[in-house]
Amino acid sequence: MTITITAFERSPDGGKGLARDTRVRWALEEVGQPYEVRLVSFRAMKEPAHLALHPFGQIPTYQEDDLAIFETGAIVFHIADHYPGLLPQDADARARAITWMFAALNTVEPPILELGNARLLERDKPWYAERLPLVEDRVHGRLAPLSTRLGDADWLDGPFSAGDLMMVSVLLRLRASGILDEYPNLAAYVARGEARPAYKRAFDAQLAVNKAPAG
Numbered sequence: 001m002t003i004t005i006t007a008f009e010r011s012p013d014g015g016k017g018l019a020r021d022t023r024v025r026w027a028l029e030e031v032g033q034p035y036e037v038r039l040v041s042f043r044a045m046k047e048p049a050h051l052a053l054h055p056f057g058q059i060p061t062y063q064e065d066d067l068a069i070f071e072t073g074a075i076v077f078h079i080a081d082h083y084p085g086l087l088p089q090d091a092d093a094r095a096r097a098i099t100w101m102f103a104a105l106n107t108v109e110p111p112i113l114e115l116g117n118a119r120l121l122e123r124d125k126p127w128y129a130e131r132l133p134l135v136e137d138r139v140h141g142r143l144a145p146l147s148t149r150l151g152d153a154d155w156l157d158g159p160f161s162a163g164d165l166m167m168v169s170v171l172l173r174l175r176a177s178g179i180l181d182e183y184p185n186l187a188a189y190v191a192r193g194e195a196r197p198a199y200k201r202a203f204d205a206q207l208a209v210n211k212a213p214a215g
């Protein structure tokens with residue numbers, strides 16, 4: 001049984017770990033499953049062979065035996081569901097950890113993505129300066145209650161879980177904005193995630209791809 005994921009041949013972030021293959025690598029490292037990586041160019045992502053794996057022509061994808069799936073939520077859930085280490089055994093605790101995965105993807109990530117898009121794509125628009133604070137407010141609208149809920153706990157619900165893996169992955173995207181520093185417990189939460197040996201291995205693996213000479 002071989003697990004193969006796809007990742008950018010060259011990530012636009014130059015290896016900062018922000019492309020979504022990092023969260024899949026991290027999950028696989030947490031559960032101790034070896035994996036192979038097939039690197040794809042932006043052009044190859046839109047060609048039929050890749051579109052058969054990912055209808056939207058994106059990375060990452062995940063293949064294991066006859067199974068081919070996409071969407072990091074589904075991939076990380078599949079890994080957590082099949083291999084021990086990322087979801088509790090207790091049914092209620094497991095349901096709560098899965099809830100945090102969905103909260104990360106459906107509730108916290110959208111305004112963070114919107115902020116990233118505004119900064120990247122809308123800077124030259126005449127309404128940029130007026131809109132930016134509105135978008136930032138929506139991010140604060142998610143971070144403030146998340147910070148309150150986390151309090152001084154290490155993780156969102158008991159031991160580290162796939163819910164934390166996904167939430168930390170989502171919050172990492174805010175690092176460059178400085179917004180995270182306004183919530184010291186969230187900044188410390190993200191730092192705890194990054195300090196995990198499995199995260200470090202995942203980060204280093206994607207960095208190695210992006211630092212390798214172009215070939």
Ligand code: GTB
Pocket residue numbers: 011012013014018019020021045057058059060070071072073
């Ligand atoms: N909802 C999907 C999932 O979670 O799997 C989203 C997948 C997705 O957005 N994939 C991106 C992609 O393939 C790469 S991760 N984009 C190419 C395309 O759509 O044509 C998003 C990403 C890209 C780059 C950076 N960066 O350089 O900072 C960060 C995140």
